[in-house]
Amino acid sequence: MTDKNKDLIDQKLQDLNNDGVDRRGFLKCMAWAGTGLVWTMSGGIPTSRAFAKTNGKGAAKSGDFSFVQISDSHIGFNKPANPDVTATLQTAINKTNAMPHKPDFIIHTGDLSQLSKPSEFDTLDQVLKGASAKQIYFVPGEHDMLTDNGEQYLQRYGKGTKGSGWYSFDQKGVHFVGLVNVANLKAGGMGSLGHEQLEWLEDDLKGRSVSTPIVLFAHIPLWTIYPDWGWGTDDSEQALSYVKRFGSVTVLNGHIHQIMQKVEGKVSFHTAMSTAFPQPAPGTAPSAGPMKVPADQLQQVLGITDVNYLVSGRSLAVVDSPLADSGSSASGSGSGSGGR
């Protein structure tokens, strides 16, 4: 990170501080060519802690915590776009383990496997065993429910969950909800949550204080990114109507193998990179199939997402890092600063 970038960040953080805690639901988004890092803050983070952490500075307040999102490991995929997806998942786990602040847990947002094969799940388990964060939360991707309506997935990763694998849990005052939008998909449609899950969600959120930060995570984006490629969830509007009253809502998805984000009211949406292979930006290719990049650039378009919760602001900061560290010439995320 250059000094210039650091100044830019400090300035942005200053802006955020000035905006204070009214949390008008804005987004500050910056991407640096050269590091490939995209940094997003939502909900008016009042401190520079997210940045300070990456420098190893800053005192953690009790109640602060962080977790890492990994996504789309596609264990079993062996095509030219990445002949060794196990190795890149391993790199992602190594990167997670090397973080200066130890994440409390990991969330995997689905497509653990390529073909739902037991051997693929076995390999995944083997790699994940090496994670220093022992608690891992899963939601399935469509690739994990290919053969048996997801029975095997549920047995391995969904014990104690409802329906096709949805559930919620609390961590230090933040309410997390794992949703499944890859089961029973209808011809011509996109992702789908279904009536039963929506009812459960409404019930799960009922009675919670509006000041409770909410994190929703699911495989397919819960906002419509590109319907032609099925990049959205048909009944996500209804799900989102249940979280509108909360002061801070973070939605984490995978499926599209690239970073996308937007803020709508107090809800910030974010998709993670894959650990396996990149996919093209919407509409820039004949299809959403795996994108082949030169081998030496692959690790710049794969990555993990680090999410920091700051108890003082009751909000979450989302930081994406590519597997490869900075300094290389290519960047998948452009440059300059994004806007509101």
Added chain:
Amino acid sequence: MRRNSFWVASFTASVIIAIVLLVAGSPTVTANDQPSAANAEVKIDNFVFGPQTITVPVGATVTWTNKDDIPHTSVSTEGVFKSKVLDTDEKFSYTFTKAGTYSYYCTIHPKMTGKVVVQ
């Protein structure tokens, strides 16, 4: 674009065949009016079933081949046929013994839809 015009062409062709059948006023068709050979191929390429609508005679076997790096399925919306998951270059065949229009889709990528018209 090419795909679209192909689709239009095959759609037009099936309309013409339908008209010919109507004019003939008879369920039997002569060899010349046969919509296609008894066996037909559908290629799955770039997340598209090609051709999206295929017209075949009763008794024809349709074979789907997945040319993508991503698995797909071919599953009848009415539950008539259901492929296993087709990985790259894997095939699925089904023989249509009754006339009708059979809609199908990829259960993994439900935006992918197609039709088999059996006549």
